[in-house]
Amino acid sequence: MKKTLLTALAAVMAFSINAQIETPAPSPAGSVYSKVGLTDVTIEYSRPKVKGRKIFGEGSDFLQPYGQLWRAGANAGSKLIISTDITFGGTAVKAGEYLIFATPGKDEWSVSLYSDISLGGNVGGYDKSKEVALATVKPRTLSTPVEVLTYNISDISDDNTTAAIELRWSDVSVKVPIKVDFDAQVMASIEANTKVNPGNYVAAANYYLAAGKDLNQALKWMDMYLAVGENSKQFWHVHTKAQIQAKMGDKKAAKETATKSMELAKASPNGDFGYVKRNEDLIASLK
Numbered sequence: 001m002k003k004t005l006l007t008a009l010a011a012v013m014a015f016s017i018n019a020q021i022e023t024p025a026p027s028p029a030g031s032v033y034s035k036v037g038l039t040d041v042t043i044e045y046s047r048p049k050v051k052g053r054k055i056f057g058e059g060s061d062f063l064q065p066y067g068q069l070w071r072a073g074a075n076a077g078s079k080l081i082i083s084t085d086i087t088f089g090g091t092a093v094k095a096g097e098y099l100i101f102a103t104p105g106k107d108e109w110s111v112s113l114y115s116d117i118s119l120g121g122n123v124g125g126y127d128k129s130k131e132v133a134l135a136t137v138k139p140r141t142l143s144t145p146v147e148v149l150t151y152n153i154s155d156i157s158d159d160n161t162t163a164a165i166e167l168r169w170s171d172v173s174v175k176v177p178i179k180v181d182f183d184a185q186v187m188a189s190i191e192a193n194t195k196v197n198p199g200n201y202v203a204a205a206n207y208y209l210a211a212g213k214d215l216n217q218a219l220k221w222m223d224m225y226l227a228v229g230e231n232s233k234q235f236w237h238v239h240t241k242a243q244i245q246a247k248m249g250d251k252k253a254a255k256e257t258a259t260k261s262m263e264l265a266k267a268s269p270n271g272d273f274g275y276v277k278r279n280e281d282l283i284a285s286l287k
């Protein structure tokens with residue numbers, strides 16, 4: 001009996017030693033992700049709260065005084081992860097993981113990327129030789145203060161080549177422009193995949209149309225696709241052909257192709273998906 005009691009007590013003590021009580025973190029972990037072009041962009045960070053404090057300003061009364069290096073977050077700082085090479089504030093940066101540091105100022109901020117992830121939030125150990133990019137940007141005053149530090153991947157352009165890494169906290173917003181280049185990747189993919197699957201000619205033609213590349217080649221690819229089987233009845237792709245012809249300045253051919261696309265759309269038993277109107281608008285623009 002005594003041995004059984006001792007065994008039970010030992011088990012209770014072991015559980016007490018190993019058990020942990022989980023409580024909310026003062027600066028909870030957060031992350032934000034977006035695809036920019038063909039690049040995966042992720043920011044991982046800890047999110048401090050204002051909690052009535054003065055955050056950015058001149059002098060020791062502020063949590064983060066002007067002119068002092070800051071880990072741009074809490075705990076181990078903030079990390080930018082990029083799947084391909086980018087430019088950060090105009091500086092070329094290789095794919096990889098980087099810490100984000102910032103030096104706030106009244107009229108401008110310096111925001112840098114740091115290659116040694118193991119540094120964490122230790123600003124005292126910052127080694128300038130491991131700084132891979134430094135951007136100088138102007139802060140913007142927010143009309144509505146942000147209580148919890150928030151990062152965004154904002155301002156993604158229509159052509160998916162540019163965006164911004166944005167930090168918002170207290171009454172300040174700071175944006176660092178980034179730029180990606182996916183043209184070489186797309187061109188290599190076109191070269192490889194059109195040989196394997198002729199259906200990829202449509203994607204190639206659409207890319208050339210959107211990027212303003214060789215429209216004669218785009219038209220050739222689209223014709224090659226439409227010549228296969230029943231593809232010529234796909235009015236949405238016929239419409240794309242009309243767009244290519246219009247952009248080439250061949251109004252007559254574009255009108256004829258758009259008219260054909262419109263007739264096919266009207267005859268579709270599953271609906272026209274808005275392509276009757278699209279073709280009408282295209283024809284009207286060619287007068």
